[in-house]
Amino acid sequence: MRSRHLAKLADIERGLAARVAAVGAAFGADHAPLPPVSLGPTRDPAHGDYATAVALAAAKAWKRNPMEIAEAIARDGAKDLPDIERLEPAKPGFLNLRMSPDYFRDIVRDALERGDDFGASDALADYGPLLIEFTSANPTGPLNVVQGRSGSLGSTLVALFRRSGTKTESETYVNDAGNQLDILAESLYARYATLCGVDTPLPEEGYEGEFLIDIALALKQRDGDRWLRANLDERVKVLGKFARDIIVEGQRQDMERFGVHFDHWTSEAALHDAGEIDSVLKELTASGHAYEKDGALFLRTTDFNDEKDRVLRRSDGRPTYLAADAAYHRDKLRRGNRRLINVLGPDHHGYIARLNALVAALGYPGSLEVLLAQYVTLKRGAEVVKMSKRAGNFVTLAEVMDEVGVDAARFFFINRAPESHLVFDLELALEQSTKNPVYYVQYGHARIASILRKADSDQHRSAFERAGRGADLAGLNHPAEFALISRIADFERTVVDAAKARAPHRLAEYARDLATGFHAFYTDCIVLSDNPTTTSARLSLCIVAKTTIASALKLLGVSAPDQM
RNA sequence: GCGCCCAUAGCUCAGUUGGAUAGAGCACCCGCCUUCUAAGCGGGUUGUCCCGUGUUCGAGUCACGGUGGGCGCGCCA
Numbered sequence: 001m002r003s004r005h006l007a008k009l010a011d012i013e014r015g016l017a018a019r020v021a022a023v024g025a026a027f028g029a030d031h032a033p034l035p036p037v038s039l040g041p042t043r044d045p046a047h048g049d050y051a052t053a054v055a056l057a058a059a060k061a062w063k064r065n066p067m068e069i070a071e072a073i074a075r076d077g078a079k080d081l082p083d084i085e086r087l088e089p090a091k092p093g094f095l096n097l098r099m100s101p102d103y104f105r106d107i108v109r110d111a112l113e114r115g116d117d118f119g120a121s122d123a124l125a126d127y128g129p130l131l132i133e134f135t136s137a138n139p140t141g142p143l144n145v146v147q148g149r150s151g152s153l154g155s156t157l158v159a160l161f162r163r164s165g166t167k168t169e170s171e172t173y174v175n176d177a178g179n180q181l182d183i184l185a186e187s188l189y190a191r192y193a194t195l196c197g198v199d200t201p202l203p204e205e206g207y208e209g210e211f212l213i214d215i216a217l218a219l220k221q222r223d224g225d226r227w228l229r230a231n232l233d234e235r236v237k238v239l240g241k242f243a244r245d246i247i248v249e250g251q252r253q254d255m256e257r258f259g260v261h262f263d264h265w266t267s268e269a270a271l272h273d274a275g276e277i278d279s280v281l282k283e284l285t286a287s288g289h290a291y292e293k294d295g296a297l298f299l300r301t302t303d304f305n306d307e308k309d310r311v312l313r314r315s316d317g318r319p320t321y322l323a324a325d326a327a328y329h330r331d332k333l334r335r336g337n338r339r340l341i342n343v344l345g346p347d348h349h350g351y352i353a354r355l356n357a358l359v360a361a362l363g364y365p366g367s368l369e370v371l372l373a374q375y376v377t378l379k380r381g382a383e384v385v386k387m388s389k390r391a392g393n394f395v396t397l398a399e400v401m402d403e404v405g406v407d408a409a410r411f412f413f414i415n416r417a418p419e420s421h422l423v424f425d426l427e428l429a430l431e432q433s434t435k436n437p438v439y440y441v442q443y444g445h446a447r448i449a450s451i452l453r454k455a456d457s458d459q460h461r462s463a464f465e466r467a468g469r470g471a472d473l474a475g476l477n478h479p480a481e482f483a484l485i486s487r488i489a490d491f492e493r494t495v496v497d498a499a500k501a502r503a504p505h506r507l508a509e510y511a512r513d514l515a516t517g518f519h520a521f522y523t524d525c526i527v528l529s530d531n532p533t534t535t536s537a538r539l540s541l542c543i544v545a546k547t548t549i550a551s552a553l554k555l556l557g558v559s560a561p562d563q564m
Numbered sequence: 565g566c567g568c569c570c571a572u573a574g575c576u577c578a579g580u581u582g583g584a585u586a587g588a589g590c591a592c593c594c595g596c597c598u599u600c601u602a603a604g605c606g607g608g609u610u611g612u613c614c615c616g617u618g619u620u621c622g623a624g625u626c627a628c629g630g631u632g633g634g635c636g637c638g639c640c641a
Binding site for chain 1: 575576577580581584588589590605620622637638
């Protein structure tokens, strides 16, 4: 199950590999290793459609002139190599391939036949089951922009793996245990008590965000002023849970609106309640990876390349965050996931070594991979927006969605490599919204939709109907048509490569490139004309271009409108 | 002090794991709408790829040493 032309390319690679072997033997270099032949797209169309540097690689191993090798490989030209129009050596030792028109036409046929499935493959089917955890948050306020970034990153990664055949699930972890939740409860209490007429200052390190006032109002409405008289323990417990539930629900709604859906929401508190923490600490002690010292329980992470051992249970008996993570990661692995990917915030990179050591100690070495979603600097024009969650003056993901829209926000976040810092200028995103790259891609889709609407008329209906079957693909001859097809052909490879490299931004780049191909085709080639064969052929191309743009946008979590 | 990330055009950023004259968008200049959406297309201008050394046929990419910026180094999460 993959694009037909990729199978053809693999055949060509095998054919070329045989020639490489023959040339190697002729050069008396058959004892030296044969370099693998891998065809890649050319940067410059003047070089052809695909190229390989195999002769350059062979030159190294064989100690021969690379150009001499390339010429020997290309001596018989395209003989016995299907779909190739021209095979020629070039400058330092490249082999350039020019594909035949039928090769491109067949890509359109393949895409027509596969419909929405075009670009899907089982290339990474052996990779799973895979669980990707991202945007795990403290339930202490609305989601911020970094969480938006990790949300778009994680969800697109999930989509890319699924499209590549990997069994993949998405998950987020709610840090609803520990003292930040206690601080949240007491912050809520201060707001609540003040509303009830008893002026109460926020606690030290309390959360100043206005969202807590709304929650306090809801609490007062439900329970009146009874919590003014409750004892501290019960108050913290009940108010903490009250705030937690509302905030988590708000985060869930933000994520859904942002096009991010989690298959699992795992609660840290639930792991505590189920006794999972005690259980995992026992397991780690029994396996010899944890030991007592100074009244505390340590995990011997230094056995697995950490710089020092880490505390699991404090000397006062309370478990650390790492202990909860031990229970949590054991749970994720016991569910049958062979690989785990965690997308963490940028301030957590000091935690990576310890997490890797942890899963190794649990008996699953190498099963975890941690990705970092880097910082987002928010700007309004030249001014940098300073943000602090405690101070409550941060810009939320919801506000960004309100301001620039879901599509623009998602595209903007995904448009850059995860590990590079991102500057998000809200003013620019607003002022230049019509020049935002996301509109450029969507506009391409809308233009095609418009053509297809017009094609469904008395004048063109028969051509439209033939186009759906790919009846007139021989009518494709224009360079702009082949250039567009060539980009469509790259879809599956781009998806697989982006998943392998954990680089969803490549898909955004691809979508822009694909749209460029269409816009150029649109300018050069009139689709609906009085020539029924050309009309039908170009409509076929429009249909697959539209499907491909829509598929790419869907993977990015961006809508593909039929009208703009 | 130790560790991780980053440094590419005026700005924001790509650069597909070492390949052909280093690319895109924005900005700026010049052209293109009597036929399917001009939110578009074509052309032009812009580089000490932070610096240095090394590895080799070949380095923005790899190694080592620096410089500058961000972050982390807790019995916090």
